[in-house]
Amino acid sequence: MIELQNVTKIYDGNVIGVQDANIKIDQGEFVFLVGESGSGKSTLLRLLIKEINPTSGKIFIDGQNVTRLRSRKTAKLRRRMGFVFQDYRLLPKKTVYENVAFAMEAIEETQRRIRRRVPRVLNMVGLAHKSHNFPNEISGGEQQRTAIARAVANNPVYLLADEPTGNLDPRNAKEVMDLMEHINSLGTTVIIATHDKETVDRMQKRVIHIMDGKVVKDAKGGYDI
Amino acid sequence: MKLRSVKVCVKEGLQGISRNGWMVTASVLTVSACLFIFGIVYCIVMNVRSFANNLDDNLGIVAFLSSKVPEESVPTLLDQIRKMDGVKEVQYISAEEAWESFKESMGFGEQLGTDMVNRLDQDNPLADSASFQIYLYDAGDQEAFVSQLKTMPQFRRIQYAAETAAVMSNINRVITIGGLVLILLLIIIAILLISNTIKLSVYVRREEIEIMKYIGATDSFVRIPFVVEGIMIGILGSILPAVTIYFIYRAVLTLVVRQFNETFSQMIHFLSMSEIMRMLIPAFLVVGIAVGILGSLFSLRKYLKV
Ligand SMILES: Nc1ncnc2c1ncn2[C@@H]1O[C@H](COP(=O)(O)OP(=O)(O)OP(=O)(O)O)[C@@H](O)[C@H]1O
Ligand SMILES: [Mg+2]
Numbered sequence: 001m002i003e004l005q006n007v008t009k010i011y012d013g014n015v016i017g018v019q020d021a022n023i024k025i026d027q028g029e030f031v032f033l034v035g036e037s038g039s040g041k042s043t044l045l046r047l048l049i050k051e052i053n054p055t056s057g058k059i060f061i062d063g064q065n066v067t068r069l070r071s072r073k074t075a076k077l078r079r080r081m082g083f084v085f086q087d088y089r090l091l092p093k094k095t096v097y098e099n100v101a102f103a104m105e106a107i108e109e110t111q112r113r114i115r116r117r118v119p120r121v122l123n124m125v126g127l128a129h130k131s132h133n134f135p136n137e138i139s140g141g142e143q144q145r146t147a148i149a150r151a152v153a154n155n156p157v158y159l160l161a162d163e164p165t166g167n168l169d170p171r172n173a174k175e176v177m178d179l180m181e182h183i184n185s186l187g188t189t190v191i192i193a194t195h196d197k198e199t200v201d202r203m204q205k206r207v208i209h210i211m212d213g214k215v216v217k218d219a220k221g222g223y224d225i
Numbered sequence: 226m227k228l229r230s231v232k233v234c235v236k237e238g239l240q241g242i243s244r245n246g247w248m249v250t251a252s253v254l255t256v257s258a259c260l261f262i263f264g265i266v267y268c269i270v271m272n273v274r275s276f277a278n279n280l281d282d283n284l285g286i287v288a289f290l291s292s293k294v295p296e297e298s299v300p301t302l303l304d305q306i307r308k309m310d311g312v313k314e315v316q317y318i319s320a321e322e323a324w325e326s327f328k329e330s331m332g333f334g335e336q337l338g339t340d341m342v343n344r345l346d347q348d349n350p351l352a353d354s355a356s357f358q359i360y361l362y363d364a365g366d367q368e369a370f371v372s373q374l375k376t377m378p379q380f381r382r383i384q385y386a387a388e389t390a391a392v393m394s395n396i397n398r399v400i401t402i403g404g405l406v407l408i409l410l411l412i413i414i415a416i417l418l419i420s421n422t423i424k425l426s427v428y429v430r431r432e433e434i435e436i437m438k439y440i441g442a443t444d445s446f447v448r449i450p451f452v453v454e455g456i457m458i459g460i461l462g463s464i465l466p467a468v469t470i471y472f473i474y475r476a477v478l479t480l481v482v483r484q485f486n487e488t489f490s491q492m493i494h495f496l497s498m499s500e501i502m503r504m505l506i507p508a509f510l511v512v513g514i515a516v517g518i519l520g521s522l523f524s525l526r527k528y529l530k531v
Contacts, residue, residue, distance in 0.1 A: 051439070071443075071444050071529070072443055072444075075438075075441045075442060075443045075444075076441065077441070078438075078439060078440065078441035079440075079441035081441075083439055083440075089432065089435075089436055091432065091433055091436070102433075102436075102437075103440050106436075106437040106440045106441065106442040106446070107440060107441050107442060108446060150440075154441070
């Protein structure tokens with residue numbers, strides 16, 4: 001369970017990222033974080049993976065106050081979180097397979113487990129046949145799915161994605177969202193930041209709408225307030 | 226950390242070296258240069274020290290006993306001197322012994338012996354030259370010690386090489402301190418050089434490092450390949466100077482033996498090859514490895530803050 005209590009993030013120069021957010025997300029939920037560009041969606045996600053720390057307020061993840069953690073504890077926390085970057089951030093000199101295996105090597109998994117797990121994950125995202133291609137040899141949708149495969153390789157409790165459909169055409173966007181729903185159905189809590197109104201309206205999930213850093217709506221349904 | 230992942234890290238360290246081949250070569254060579262100078266300085270310092278110590282040994286104080294001191298009281302007096310501050314060794318040299326050793330050390334043939342006796346008539350060695358030979362731990366303390374001896378009526382005359390002793394101990398000190406400072410400077414330069422190379426290696430892999438951190442890799446896990454790379458640069462960088470110094474030192478030793486006669490090369494006693502190498506090779510490895518580790522840790526600090 002994720003719980004934000006009065007979380008405020010103010011960037012250098014008095015720029016408001018998030019203001020007084022109170023959000024509770026239960027295990028197994030599927031949540032959209034929506035809002036205009038600059039409203040604070042990425043800021044919220046970055047707070048959750050501890051890329052940045054809140055200026056004030058508290059963040060609890062599975063009951064643990066993560067506002068101030070030492071580097072080793074932060075590493076442990078991040079192992080429970082899969083993160084899909086807006087720009088994928090695949091390693092260009094590694095193949096699809098190696099990019100996913102890399103996530104498991106980074107947390108010191110054994111080669112045996114890596115060899116068993118990676119093909120399964122690639123199979124799930126429908127990229128088994130592209131295992132040995134490099135990122136620049138596959139399409140944007142496929143790169144996005146590789147990034148998702150990497151994020152779920154370590155079986156995270158939470159899957160966080162920043163604009164996963166931002167650069168995709170509607171057909172690819174739908175494929176990626178179907179994949180997200182599938183991953184959610186396996187028990188992973190999914191949190192997606194997006195301003196893709198069409199997708200949000202279609203899927204009718206819980207929507208947290210942010211405007212200028214403030215939560216203005218938190219309900220099941222469509223994009224609009 | 227599991228053994229298997231250590232293997233992965235070492236592999237990646239090696240990859241890092243092959244990835245930045247030129248930079249690594251340059252940095253290995255500069256580390257070699259630093260260690261080479263380190264080695265030369267070390268050889269000089271150690272030899273000067275050993276030379277100075279050797280000389281110290283020969284810079285004894287000779288205190289001639291007054292004729293009023295009876296033979297029986299010598300052991301008590303000997304004991305008294307031995308207990309004084311800074312005394313390393315005291316020897317009693319009776320008049321007969323003094324004469325014998327004098328003849329021997331000058332290397333005069335038997336036929337000259339009688340001649341010498343005649344010449345040294347007024348300070349007859351057989352009669353009046355019983356003495357104490359006193360060696361101090363630090364030849365620099367001789368002056369103070371001698372003034373102490375002069376207050377004792379049992380001695381008639383005291384001989385010592387005042388200036389030589391002071392100069393030697395000064396040279397010794399200056400060279401040792403100067404050498405240490407120089408070596409420290411070289412070590413710092415080597416650390417900076419290695420850290421620059423690793424910085425490049427880190428820069429090339431900065432994306433990877435960032436992603437690893439977001440995935441939940443620990444700092445130590447991220448560090449290891451770079452530390453391994455640094456260590457390898459350090460070890461590679463110490464091989465060349467070790468070999469070079471071996472050959473240079475060997476050449477110097479042969480030169481000394483060939484050029485100077487035996488007495489001189491005995492006086493300026495050079496440390497043997499094994500005495501030098503026994504210390505220098507471990508020192509190179511320790512410094513090389515330490516410099517490699519420090520250099521890589523310095524260069525990583527910035528990137529681990531994510
Ligand atoms: N590192 C930063 N330093 C200063 N201000 C920042 C920083 N990152 C974000 N901001 C500001 O914080 C506010 C929220 O930004 P954020 O990236 O969270 O918005 P967003 O909702 O993700 O936007 P988008 O849909 O364009 O990705 C914006 O005004 C932005 O300019
Ligand atoms: Mg954003």
